[in-house]
Amino acid sequence: MPVIGAFAKGFLDLLGMQNFGEAPRELAYTVAPIVDLSELYLLSKQGAFFGGTAGNMVANFNACPGAAPFAAGFVVPLGEVWRLHAANVIVVPAAGASGIFAPAIQVDGANLLLSSSRSYVASTRGAQQMEASPMWLNAGSQIGVWAQDVVGNTPASLNFLVSRLRA
Secondary structure (H helix, E strand, O other), rough: OOOOOOOOHHHHHHOOEEEOOOOOOOOOOOOOOOOOOOHHHHHEEEEEEEEEOOOOHHHHHHHHOOOOEEEEEEEEEOOOEEEEEEEEEEEEOOOOOOOEEEEEEEEEEEEEEEEOOEEEOOOOOOEEEEOOOOOOOOOOOOOEEEEEEOOOOEEEEEEEEEEEEEE
């Protein structure tokens, strides 16, 4: 039976196998690579989160001159790995407001859209959901809102579903 030299981040927490700092050295009797049960284990670690930009996407983007058009909603804490299952953004622009938005993640400073972008105009509610496949996010990665050509007061609400694992 082979001895495991290193574990993937979050693996032991995913299986609930770490015992007072002692990790198993052999997994052949416990895990057989035949049927993927990871989604069932992730279900027990799943939680929904919601938040929003502080009143106005313009204020968030203009707070960092020269920065990419990304308003952070949540940051993956140190010592955790997240599996992002779903995300959506809802905007309710005020009179005279307009722009383009999409749910996004920021990994190592790169903004990655989770769906195609959607435009909005004054006084119309807009929502855009994640179209990308579920993905893993390391500590320091951010889930938020990407926007462009934002004019006027436009608050954004961010909702997402993740499984949180200890790294």
